[in-house]
Amino acid sequence: MKLSEFELIERVKGLFGREEDRVELSVGDDAAVLRCGELYQMLTCDALTEGSHYLKRWKERVEGFYRKLGKKLINVNASDVASMGGEPRFSLITACFTKESSEEEAQEFFRGVKEAAEELGVAVVGGDTIKGKGELFDCFMVGESSEGYMVRGGAGPGELVGITGTVGDARGGLEILLKGMEVNDYLVNRFLCPTARVKEGRGAVKLGVKCATDVSDGLVFNLHTIAQSSKVAIEVESEKIPLSKELVRVFGKERALHFALYGGEDYELIITFPESLKGKVERIGFKVIGRVREGEGVFVDGKPASPKGFDHFKEE
Amino acid sequence: MKLSEFELIERVKGLFGREEDRVELSVGDDAAVLRCGELYQMLTCDALTEGSHYLKRWKERVEGFYRKLGKKLINVNASDVASMGGEPRFSLITACFTKESSEEEAQEFFRGVKEAAEELGVAVVGGDTIKGKGELFDCFMVGESSEGYMVRGGAGPGELVGITGTVGDARGGLEILLKGMEVNDYLVNRFLCPTARVKEGRGAVKLGVKCATDVSDGLVFNLHTIAQSSKVAIEVESEKIPLSKELVRVFGKERALHFALYGGEDYELIITFPESLKGKVERIGFKVIGRVREGEGVFVDGKPASPKGFDHFKEE
Numbered sequence: 356m357k358l359s360e361f362e363l364i365e366r367v368k369g370l371f372g373r374e375e376d377r378v379e380l381s382v383g384d385d386a387a388v389l390r391c392g393e394l395y396q397m398l399t400c401d402a403l404t405e406g407s408h409y410l411k412r413w414k415e416r417v418e419g420f421y422r423k424l425g426k427k428l429i430n431v432n433a434s435d436v437a438s439m440g441g442e443p444r445f446s447l448i449t450a451c452f453t454k455e456s457s458e459e460e461a462q463e464f465f466r467g468v469k470e471a472a473e474e475l476g477v478a479v480v481g482g483d484t485i486k487g488k489g490e491l492f493d494c495f496m497v498g499e500s501s502e503g504y505m506v507r508g509g510a511g512p513g514e515l516v517g518i519t520g521t522v523g524d525a526r527g528g529l530e531i532l533l534k535g536m537e538v539n540d541y542l543v544n545r546f547l548c549p550t551a552r553v554k555e556g557r558g559a560v561k562l563g564v565k566c567a568t569d570v571s572d573g574l575v576f577n578l579h580t581i582a583q584s585s586k587v588a589i590e591v592e593s594e595k596i597p598l599s600k601e602l603v604r605v606f607g608k609e610r611a612l613h614f615a616l617y618g619g620e621d622y623e624l625i626i627t628f629p630e631s632l633k634g635k636v637e638r639i640g641f642k643v644i645g646r647v648r649e650g651e652g653v654f655v656d657g658k659p660a661s662p663k664g665f666d667h668f669k670e671e
Numbered sequence: 672m673k674l675s676e677f678e679l680i681e682r683v684k685g686l687f688g689r690e691e692d693r694v695e696l697s698v699g700d701d702a703a704v705l706r707c708g709e710l711y712q713m714l715t716c717d718a719l720t721e722g723s724h725y726l727k728r729w730k731e732r733v734e735g736f737y738r739k740l741g742k743k744l745i746n747v748n749a750s751d752v753a754s755m756g757g758e759p760r761f762s763l764i765t766a767c768f769t770k771e772s773s774e775e776e777a778q779e780f781f782r783g784v785k786e787a788a789e790e791l792g793v794a795v796v797g798g799d800t801i802k803g804k805g806e807l808f809d810c811f812m813v814g815e816s817s818e819g820y821m822v823r824g825g826a827g828p829g830e831l832v833g834i835t836g837t838v839g840d841a842r843g844g845l846e847i848l849l850k851g852m853e854v855n856d857y858l859v860n861r862f863l864c865p866t867a868r869v870k871e872g873r874g875a876v877k878l879g880v881k882c883a884t885d886v887s888d889g890l891v892f893n894l895h896t897i898a899q900s901s902k903v904a905i906e907v908e909s910e911k912i913p914l915s916k917e918l919v920r921v922f923g924k925e926r927a928l929h930f931a932l933y934g935g936e937d938y939e940l941i942i943t944f945p946e947s948l949k950g951k952v953e954r955i956g957f958k959v960i961g962r963v964r965e966g967e968g969v970f971v972d973g974k975p976a977s978p979k980g981f982d983h984f985k986e987e
Contacts, residue, residue, distance in 0.1 A: 378761070378794055387796035389761060389813075392708040398796060400763045400811055404803035445694070445705060447716045449765075449809045478694055480703035480714060487720035488805025493765045495716055495811035497705075 384506055384584075385435040385568055386498065397498035399435040402449075403428055405490040409547075411455070413532050421460045423547040424492060425467025431571075432496035433475050433551035434622040438569040440505045440560025441498030443475050443553060448482035449493040456490060464492065475553060502560050508584035509566030510627040512649045516589060517641030519552045519623045521599040522574050523611055526618020530606070541601045549622040556624055558639035564628045570621040577625060578653045579662040585627075590654045591645030616655065700822055700900075701751040701884055702814065713814035715751040719744055721806040725863075727771070729848050737776045739863040741783020744810045747887075749791050749867035750938040752814030754885040756821045756876025759791050759869060764798035765809040772806060780808065791869060818876050824900035825882030826943040828965045832905060833957030835868045835939045837915040838890050839927055842934020846922070857917045865938040872940055874955035880944045886937040893941060894969045895978040901943075906970045907961030932971065 379395065380388040386399035403424060405411055414420040433443040448468060452461060461484075472479050477496070528546030531539055552569070559567060566585065568577050574596070582589045593612055602611045627647050628636050637643070653660050695711065696704040702715035719740060721727055730736040749759040764784060768777055777800075788795050793812070844862030847855055868885070875883060882901065884893050890912070898905045909928055918927045943963050944952050953959070969976050 378796055381794070381796045382798070387761070387763070389796075391710065391712075394707065396707075398761065398763060398811075398813065400765055400797065400809075401799055402765050402767065402801055402809070404767060404801055406804050407802050445703070445714065447703070447714055447811060449716050449718050451718065451720060451805075451807055453805075478697070480694055480697045480705075481716065482698070483716055483718055483809075485718055485720055485807075486723050487807050488722050489767075489769075489803040489807070491767055491801075491803050491805070491807050493716075493718070493799075493809045495714070495763060497714065497813075 380506065385438045386441070388439065388504055393501055395441070395500045395504050397436045397439045397441040397500070397504065399432055400493060400495045401431050401435060402491055402493040411490070416532070416538055417543060417547065419463065421463035422467035422470070425464040426471040426548050428492050428494045429468055429471035429475065429477065430549050430551045431622065432494045433477065433553060434549070434569045434571070436496055436498030437551050437553045437556035438505070438567045438624055439498065440503065440556050440567065441500040442557060443477045443496055443498045443551070445497040446472065446477050446479045447495045448479060449485070450482065451485050451487040451489070451491040453486065453488060453490055475551065500560060505560055505564055505567035505626065506584070507566065507568050507580050510581050510585035510587050510589070510647045512587055512647055514627040514629055514647040515633060515643050516591060516645040516647060517626045517628060517636050518597065518644050519555045519640050520621070521597045521602070522570055522621045522623055523615030523618050524599050524602050525549060525620040526614035527602045527606055527611070529618070529620070530614070539601060539605055541599070542605065546620060549620065551622060552624045555640045559624070559626050559628070559636065559641070562632055562635055562639070564626050564632070564636070566627040568625055570623045570625060571619055573617045573619040574625070575616045575653055575655070575660045576619070576662045581625065581627065582651060582653055586651070587647050588650030588652050588654065589645060589647055590657070593656050595642070595644045597642050616660065696822065701754045702757070704755065704820055709817055711757070711816045711820050713752045713755045713757040713816070713820065714811070715748055716809060716811045717747050717751060718807055718809040727806070732848070732854055733859060733863065735779060737779035738783035738786070740808060741780040742787040742864050744808050745784055745787035745791065745793065746865050746867040747938060748810045748812035749793065749869060750865070750885045750887070752812055753867050753869045753872035754821065754883045754940055755814065756819065756872050756883065757814030757816040758873060759793045759812055759814045759867070761813040762788065762793050762795050763811045764795060765801065766798065767801050767803040767805070767807040769802065769804060769806055791867065816876060821876055821880055821883035821942065822900070823882065823884050823897050826897050826901035826903050826905070826963045828903055828963055830943040830945055830963040831949060831959050832907060832961040832963060833942045833944060833952050834913065834960050835871045835956050836937070837913045837918070838886055838937045838939055839931030839934050840915050840918050841865060841936040842930035843918045843922055843927070845934070845936070846930070855917060855921055857915070858921065862936060865936065867938060868940045871956045875940070875942050875944070875952065875957070878948055878951050878955070880942050880948070880952070882943040884941055886939045886941060887935055889933045889935040891932045891969055891971070891976045892935070892978045897941065897943065898967060898969055902967070903963050904966030904968050904970065905961060905963055906973070909972050911958070911960040913958050932976065
C-alpha cells in the first residue's frame, strides 16, 4: 500500500469528524480533547512497530534496548498530551509479540513502560498482550488539564515562536543506528529515550499560551502544521535553533542543522506566544527561535522551507 | 515466545497495579474504571491481528471481509464497556497495514469502523495509521456510566446467572472458516460481526446488578473468571444454555453445546443477580442458566468444568 500516513488521517477525519456535545476537539491535532465537568481530558494513541520505528537488530548494539522502547512508547504519548498542555494520567498498553520475541524482551519492554510511567506519574490501568506477525507496541494515553489546552491552530501574527531543549539529536541517534556508526550514548538515547516535556507544556498552558505542538516529524514539518492550522506564516532564524554540542561534534554544524530542521522524533515542544510573555516563557524552559506573521508557509533565514518529515509509509 | 496471554496480564498487574486516587478499578477486569466527578469512565483496549484473530485468505470467502473486521473491532471493545455497565462513547483506532494490504482493504476497514461507531453512538476522535510486518487493528474505547458499574468479582451465593442471546455461534462461524466448510452467513457473521450488548448491560446496571462479564473466551472460561474473582462456585444447566437453531442444524446438538461451553468471541453478557430481580432481568433480555453458590469452580450439570478458552499465545 502506498497511501501516505497523512492522507489516511485526512480520510479518517472526513469519516469520523462528526459533532458530539462533549468533544472539544476531534481528529487533527496532537490529541483529542473531551470536556468532563471542569476538566479537559486529552486522548491520544501512538504506536511503535518493528521495521518502521525500530529494527530488531539494534538490540545487539544498545544495552536495554527493549526497556528503552517501553520508555519511548510512554514518553511519545505523554508528549502528545504535553503539547496540548495536559498532565498525562492514565494509560493502556497493547503489546504484540511474534514467534521471534523472547520472554526477556517482553520483560524488558514492560520494565521500561513501568519506569517511564512512574517517572511521569502515569497509572497504567490496562492492556492487551497478543501475538502477531510483526512486533508492535501501542499506547493509549489520557491526559488532563483544568487550565484549558493548547492547539496547533492557536498562533497569531506578531507572536514569538519558542522551543524547549535541543533539536536534531534524535535524527542523529537514528543515523548512528541506521549507518552502523560508533554508538554515541547521548544521541542514541535522545532517539530511543525521548523525554516528554510535561512540565514545560503545563507551564505554558498556565501562562495562557494558546498554541503548541511537539517535534515529532521534524521542526520545519511541525511548524508547517502550526502555520497551516493557524493560517499564518512562521519565520525562524537558523542560528537561534538550539543544537546540542554532541550533535555538532559528531555530525558537524551543517548536518546538525539539517537534522534539526528536517529530522523528527525529538519530542521537544514548540509554542507561539505574545511578546509580553517572553520573560516568563523563557524562565520555564523555552528559547525564542522565530516569529509569527501574516501570510503562509515556513521560512528559515527568510527562505521558504518545504515540509519534509518522517512518513512511515514512505519506503526509505 | 510461549508465555500465555493470561500470565502476561498477571505480570502487568503486578507491575502497574498501583494506587491512584481517581482509579476505581485497574488491570484485571473487562475494563479499567476511573472516577470523573459524578461519572464513571471505563477504559479498555482490544486488538485484532492477522494470524491470531483472522486469516487474510478468508477475504476470498466472505464479502466485505475488512468492513466486518472494522465492525468487529468496535463491537469487541464496546462489549468490554457494556459488561462493566457503561455506554461506549469515544474511541481511537490504530491501524497497522503491511506491504500486502490494499487501499481497498483499508477503505473497507474504516467503513466498517464508521458503521459500527455510528450504530453504537461512539465518536471516533483519533487514531494512528502505521506500517508494519503484520496487519493489526487496535482500538481504545472510553465508556461512561453515571449509575455505577459491574465487576467480575460482584457475584454472591444464592444469586442467579443470566446470559443474553445465544452462545457457541461464533465458534461455529470460526470452524466454518478454519475448515473451509460451506459458508453459513448467520454463523460466520456471528463470528465476524458480533454485536456488543450495550442496551442489556446498561439495563442491568440500572437495575442494580453488581456482577457481569462478557463471553470473550468461552462461557465456562468466563464463568471461571466470575467464580474466581467473586470466590464462589457457579452451577449451570446445559439444557438452559441458549443455542441458535442454525448452530444446532449445522453442527448437531452435541457439538453445538461444546462450542457454547468452550468456544469464545460470542460477546454475549453474563450477569449474576438476586432472585428478586428475575422478572426484570428477563424482560431486558437475559435468560437464566444457573445459580451461584458457596464454594469454588464452575459446574455444568453438576460436573466440574475446567476453564478452557481461546488463548492467542497457544499454537493451534
